[in-house]
Amino acid sequence: MALKAILYFLLSDDEYKAKKITEFLAESALLNGILCFLFLLLDRLYSIGEFVPTIALMITLLAISILYVIVRYILSGIEFANVFTRTEFKNERKHLLFKAITFSIIFGILMVIVTGVPKVAFDVIQLCSVPLLAGFLLYAMNYVSLVISYRKNKSL
Amino acid sequence: MNNKIKLARQSNMMTQEELARKINVTRQTVGLIEKGEFNPSLKICIAIAKALGKTLDELFWEE
Numbered sequence: 200m201a202l203k204a205i206l207y208f209l210l211s212d213d214e215y216k217a218k219k220i221t222e223f224l225a226e227s228a229l230l231n232g233i234l235c236f237l238f239l240l241l242d243r244l245y246s247i248g249e250f251v252p253t254i255a256l257m258i259t260l261l262a263i264s265i266l267y268v269i270v271r272y273i274l275s276g277i278e279f280a281n282v283f284t285r286t287e288f289k290n291e292r293k294h295l296l297f298k299a300i301t302f303s304i305i306f307g308i309l310m311v312i313v314t315g316v317p318k319v320a321f322d323v324i325q326l327c328s329v330p331l332l333a334g335f336l337l338y339a340m341n342y343v344s345l346v347i348s349y350r351k352n353k354s355l
Numbered sequence: 356m357n358n359k360i361k362l363a364r365q366s367n368m369m370t371q372e373e374l375a376r377k378i379n380v381t382r383q384t385v386g387l388i389e390k391g392e393f394n395p396s397l398k399i400c401i402a403i404a405k406a407l408g409k410t411l412d413e414l415f416w417e418e
Contacts, residue, residue, distance in 0.1 A: 215384040215393050280381030281372075348383075355371075355386025 216277050223271040227264045234260055273340060279348035288349050295341045303334030359414050361389045363407040378402035 209224070210217040238256055242248045272278065282291050307330040317323045364374055371389070375382040378399060387393035388403070395403070404411050 212379070213381045213384055214396060214399055215387060216381065218393075277383070280383035281375075283382060352383055352386065355383065355390060 213280065216280065219275055219277050220268075220272065223268045223275075226271070227267045230267055231260055231264045234263065269340075273344040274347060276344070276347035276349075276351035278341075278344045280352070282345065282349050283352045283355075288345065291345055292342070295338055295345065298341070299334040299338035302337055303330040306330035306333050360403060360407070363409050363414060364389075367407055369407070374403070374406055377406040 206221075206224075210220055238247070238260075279291060282288055307326060310326055310330060311317075314322075314326075317326050364371070371382050371385045375385045378385075379402070380399065384393065384395075388395050388399075400411060400415060404414055407414070
């Protein structure tokens, strides 16, 4: 019951989007199963469990599952389902840039709260570069999704 | 199926965006349904038929 509630939280209200996300989640679960089976097989044959800690394997599997769904979602062009014209595209691009800048600023503030005010030059560089990189990655991901969505929508 | 929905929408002087809003889906979903690239549920089919003032037969039945 709780799993169903989580699944409904992840799904969109739009039927097509919900169907695609369910597909991606199912593919990811299948991929996870196959990888688990491969790891088990490798462990039986070459005892990789002795060299690779179980926690590292679990984190890798989890990361692969999450990344798979995110990449499939971005490449499917379903995120920006209402961007059909050049003007809408430009407006959305501006909005994405604003979102990325806001995210970087909040990330930076949280870093200062968690790690404290930087005292040496290296800490200042780290404080500036990590939020900037995170913001850039967020923007890049959303921008690729926007371009693919726009191209898909134009063909409809 | 695709052409019938598109034609019915156009004869109702309705845009994809307006139809999408009426049936509570995205414009992309309407476009995909019209192109025959997405098979909607019966719930959406009924919503489309009601929004366009047609019966399910008129929109979806193939001769």
